[in-house]
Amino acid sequence: MSMDTDHFRTMLVEERERVERAIANLRDDHPGFADDEVEEVPGPSDNHIAETATATLDREIDFTLEENSGQVLADIDAALKRIDDGTYGTCTVCGKQIAEERLEAYPWAALCIDDARQAEHR
Numbered sequence: 001m002s003m004d005t006d007h008f009r010t011m012l013v014e015e016r017e018r019v020e021r022a023i024a025n026l027r028d029d030h031p032g033f034a035d036d037e038v039e040e041v042p043g044p045s046d047n048h049i050a051e052t053a054t055a056t057l058d059r060e061i062d063f064t065l066e067e068n069s070g071q072v073l074a075d076i077d078a079a080l081k082r083i084d085d086g087t088y089g090t091c092t093v094c095g096k097q098i099a100e101e102r103l104e105a106y107p108w109a110a111l112c113i114d115d116a117r118q119a120e121h122r
């Protein structure tokens with residue numbers, strides 16, 4: 001085996017912790033946040049416009065995370081299982097090697113770039 005799966009296992013474990021922390025923070029910071037229109041922005045306040053933009057962006061990321069976090073955790077767990085099985089890094093559809101740059105960006109990727117693109121258009 002040429003792939004350094006330990007490297008990706010470490011990335012996956014760290015990413016899993018990061019996602020779980022983010023979910024926990026999200027629930028702590030915004031109990032019922034969907035109904036909450038006003039938000040205090042922490043940090044220095046020398047540029048209100050930029051801060052508002054950043055807060056809005058963070059909020060959008062939070063929503064995305066909330067919606068996708070369960071899926072990401074499932075994907076991460078599946079990837080960790082594939083490391084144990086020795087099938088990590090191969091596309092679960094066509095069986096080809098997934099590009100290492102892709103795994104560096106998305107260590108939980110189960111599909112090669114071609115099949116991922118096809119799945120998106122389904």
Ligand SMILES: [Zn+2]
Nearest residue numbers: 091094112115
């Ligand atoms: Zn494929």
